[in-house]
Amino acid sequence: MKIEETLQLAAETAGVGTWHLFVAKEELSSSPKCKEIFGFPPEAEFAYADFLSVLYPDDRPLVEAAIADALDPNGKGLYELDYRIVRPDGLIRWLGGKGKAFFEERNGERVASRLIGTVLDRTERRNIQDALIESEKLAVTGRLAASIAHEIRNPLDTVVSLLYLLRTESSEVKRSEYIQLAEDELRRVSEIATNTLRFYHDPGGTTPFDLAELAGTVVKLFQGRIVTSGVTVQTIIPDGVLVSAPQGELRQVIANLVGNALDAMPDGGRLVLRVRKFMNHRTGKLCVRLTVADTGIGMPPEVLSRVFEAFYTTKGAGGNGLGLWLSLEIMKKCGSSMRVRSAVKRGTVFHLSLEGAQPQSSKGRDGTSAES
CATH class of the missing domain: 3.30.450.20 (PAS domain)
Incomplete structure (x- = not known):
């Protein structure tokens, strides 16, 4: 032939x-x-x-x-x-x-x-591709709906914590502060509800703000759980460190990390929030790295490798696997990054690297100097 x-x-x-x-x-x-x-x-x-x-x-x-x-x-x-x-x-x-x-x-x-x-x-292949595209559209719709529900639940959980603080706080000044925070969170729920076609919601845009104040606010929101679980909080964040990021979304990221840390320490432990300045040699900009660390149960390698995967959770019916996925997407959106390391029975450490920061040198809130 x-x-x-x-x-x-x-x-x-x-x-x-x-x-x-x-x-x-x-x-x-x-x-x-x-x-x-x-x-x-x-x-x-x-x-x-x-x-x-x-x-x-x-x-x-x-x-x-x-x-x-x-x-x-x-x-x-x-x-x-x-x-x-x-x-x-x-x-x-x-x-x-x-x-x-x-x-x-x-x-x-x-x-x-x-x-x-x-x-x-290629008709059959095109038909399969079209079916997969339609399936993915439905999946994206489902993920979007779940994401919106997750974002709404965060501020609602915050309001619940603030109501707990209001019941136990005798200071009128503190009570007024908690009421103001609750109003802010409910306002955020309203913003999310009116922007359901968007994945993230921050009408104010990206403006410089004090990272210490933001982190302090988040810690206050979890004060009830912190006291109940017997967790000790150490905050090493210098005043006057201004970062440029969507403030509402960064607060959501920090709140998610703090909430997860508390989940990992049901019998007490230590929670550390720390800021260190560093130079981004790629961009030549002075930036900050926010660390959220706990001494909790930690994660085995097989869990750690999937920790940022959407819908992956180890919390059973108590979790939806969206928190860390959304947090990573938020960090990517504002040109920043998130890394994690963990060891079983030793705890977990998250590092948030925020670009476009404008830090100023000062003493930390616990009296220690921020590291350069």
């Missing part, structure tokens, strides 16, 4: 049609499989005009342009695209075509003489 016959047999067996276009006379030679794909009997004549006639009307200009590009003497001579046809029996099929042009010299000019190629019926 000749090499050409062997190649032809292999193509036919694989369901691939082959064709050969002689450019000057627009003569088309095609294999039986090629004719079958286009809906013509093997013995039927299948001319170049027949090929053009079955092209789907909206796709014909694309096919003709692709052929013209392949025959362009100044181009690469390659032809490749997916397109639709309307077969003589009325069926619409998706085809994938590939080809290569061959050139020769005529009167000192480079001219395309032949275009050979293959054609493959």
Whole structure:
């Protein structure tokens, strides 16, 4: 068997049609499989005009342009695209075509003489792709709905904690402060409800703010749980460290990390929030790294490797696996990063690196100096 016959047999067996276009006379030679794909009997004549006639009307200009590009003497001579046809029996099929042009010299000019190629019926694959796309659209809708529900639950949990503090606080000044914080959180719920088509919600944009004040506010929100669980909090954050980030969203990230830390220390432990200044050598900007560390139960390697995966949770019915995923997405959104390390029975440490910061040197809230 000749090499050409062997190649032809292999193509036919694989369901691939082959064709050969002689450019000057627009003569088309095609294999039986090629004719079958286009809906013509093997013995039927299948001319170049027949090929053009079955092209789907909206796709014909694309096919003709692709052929013209392949025959362009100044181009690469390659032809490749997916397109639709309307077969003589009325069926619409998706085809994938590939080809290569061959050139020769005529009167000192480079001219395309032949275009050979293959054609493959890709209808089933396209149908599967369309089904997967629709499935992913539904999945994205579900994730979006779950994300919105998660974002609403955070400020509502905060309001519950503030109500607990109000019941036990005798100072009118503190009570007024807690009421103001509760109003702020309820206002955030309203913002989320009116922006459900967006993944994240921060109408105020990105403005510099004091990281110490933000972290202090988050710690206050969890004061009830901190006291109940017997956790000791150590905050090493210098005053006057201004960071440029969406304040509401960064507060959500810190609140999520603090909440997870408390979950990991049901029988007490130590929670540390610390800020260190550092120079981002890639951008040349002075930035800050916020560390949230706990001495809790820690995570085994198999959990640690999936900790930022959406919908992955070790909390059973008590968790939805969205907190850390959302937190990482928020950090990416504002051009920052988040890293984690953990060891079983030793605790977990999260590092948030915030770019675009404008830190100022001062003493930390516990009296220690921030590290450079």
